Amino acid sequence: MSLFDFFRRGSAPVARERLQILLAHERAAARGQSDLLGVLREEILAVISRHISFEPDRVQIKMDRGKSVSTLEVDIEIPNGISGAFAAAQ
């Protein structure tokens, strides 16, 4: 046991925190909830990438659930160099 370990308060709190985060994701996925965003993201990216090339990690997809209306926000950053293809298509 190193000196650092001696002063650290056990590893159980880390285990507990990791589990809480992981299980929150897994439970939502099992209920088919948060995965909706994952599926939407994949399909939207597939459609757009057929026409324009872009960096997949420059895409943000957010969903806000409201009482009467929910919004889906898709934000795709397209580099200027290839936006010509976008203009030509119009």
Add this chain to the structure above:
Amino acid sequence: MAQVLVVTSGKGGVGKTTSTAALGAALAQDGERVVVVDFDVGLRNLDLVMGAERRVVFDLINVIHGVAKLQQALIRDKRLENLCLLPASQTRDKDALTEHGVARVIAELRTKFDWIICDSPAGIERGATLAMRNADAAIIVTNPEVSSVRDSDRIIGLLDSKTAKAERGERVAKHLLITRYHPSRAARGEMLSIDDVLEILSTPLLGIIPESEEVLRASNVGTPVTLNNTLSAPALAYFDAARRLKGEEIPLVVPSASRGIFNRLFGRKAA
């Protein structure tokens, strides 16, 4: 009315078979008619832990396929006459179990016993879902360790969706049994505490079985720990858990760090 219990966990090696044997023997010592059923087809071990490995002639799959009658396959315990074992097959693969066949055998067992305790195989495949299929209640065996807790969470999800009760819109009662608990390591913050596990899984606690050499000693000689050394710490914890299953209110005591003494009263209500 007969109660069908499934002892399940997802993860292997956490103590399902040990707990099935220990709880079965504890209930039988209390005068209940008990059968323990091994669902681990191909990797049966309940016969070994019960000390009946040389008495297996017919098994669950023989009964399902009509090769043997239920009475021929049931092995009566030599120590407790109201405790029986229905072994799994060691050779056939788990596809030999059919949903209809399992339901028929469980229905027949319900007419002969007060408690039918199904020892589930590890995993979330067909063998595990068939073991839980007809359960009225589940005992989820969990070690205070990240992979075991995660798998238990998964199993709890299956109990709420894949069981006959869940499909009828009812709930399978769930009880958490924490095994291999090291009081001193939990006190030092090296092991998830009981409160951590309960908070994460939010399932009522049936009992806490402390890590003990008595468990290995009992399985070495083929005797459930509740028969081998009835005054050992794990045996006492299993006896309490069995009484809670029967609906008795027994205060839950967290095994404390001071050796062998169970002294800290646990405020939480039992399952």
